[in-house]
Amino acid sequence: MSAGESRRVIVASTNHGKLAEIRSALDFDGWEFVTAVDLGLDSLDVEETGDTFLDNALLKALAYSEAFGLPALADDSGLEVDALDGAPGVRSSRYSGETATDAENNAKLLEELAAVAHDARTARFRSVIVLVEPDGTVTSASGHCEGRIGNERRGEGGFGYDPLFLPAATPGRTMAELALTEKNAISHRGAALRRLRKALELPDCG
Ligand code: IMP
Numbered sequence: 723m724s725a726g727e728s729r730r731v732i733v734a735s736t737n738h739g740k741l742a743e744i745r746s747a748l749d750f751d752g753w754e755f756v757t758a759v760d761l762g763l764d765s766l767d768v769e770e771t772g773d774t775f776l777d778n779a780l781l782k783a784l785a786y787s788e789a790f791g792l793p794a795l796a797d798d799s800g801l802e803v804d805a806l807d808g809a810p811g812v813r814s815s816r817y818s819g820e821t822a823t824d825a826e827n828n829a830k831l832l833e834e835l836a837a838v839a840h841d842a843r844t845a846r847f848r849s850v851i852v853l854v855e856p857d858g859t860v861t862s863a864s865g866h867c868e869g870r871i872g873n874e875r876r877g878e879g880g881f882g883y884d885p886l887f888l889p890a891a892t893p894g895r896t897m898a899e900l901a902l903t904e905k906n907a908i909s910h911r912g913a914a915l916r917r918l919r920k921a922l923e924l925p926d927c928g
Pocket of ligand 1: 737770797798799800801814815880881882883884
């Protein structure tokens with residue numbers, strides 16, 4: 723990349739919550755993060771057939787990089803609940819059905835945990851981020867965020883299971899009650915993105 727030129731990276735996602743967090747955390751100098759829609763093109767519908775977050779992140783990043791001829795960045799993430807043996811895990815977005823909404827997934831989670839006491843409601847979010855270059859070079863990083871599942875939804879921020887997730891780092895507040903920068907500072911995705919920066923040997927953003 724020569725001086726003054728920006729490095730365009732396509733983000734393999736249509737999830738607005740995820741995109742906002744990725745864009746807020748990735749202020750790499752000289753890098754431009756775009757979506758297919760920003761380019762006036764259709765997003766890809768990549769089937770997430772992998773058994774792990776890494777497999778699925780790779781599937782998405784490889785598909786986007788190949789289709790658009792650009793470096794591609796993908797996040798695959800989800801919630802692991804100990805009392806449910808790690809479910810919903812890689813099926814987090816489809817927990818209550820293939821076309822489930824966040825509200826439906828949250829309702830199912832509350833139902834499944836109805837008989838589980840406070841101390842046994844431990845859980846964590848996990849995120850794996852993959853960057854694939856058009857020449858096939860892969861860089862990946864992961865992060866997790868420990869917490870507990872509450873008994874009721876609280877807060878309007880974030881997305882997905884945020885209104886039910888009580889991070890250990892923010893006692894008394896759900897992830898949906900945190901500002902975007904606060905969430906990025908403690909979240910699985912924020913941690914993965916900071917590790918990706920290190921792996922790419924880019925300077926810290928603080
Ligand atoms: P993916 O798009 O296949 O990676 O699915 C991620 C799913 O995991 C989302 O649809 C949410 O249900 C859940 N999830 C992942 N990260 C978060 C988060 O930061 N907050 C709340 N839910 C999340």
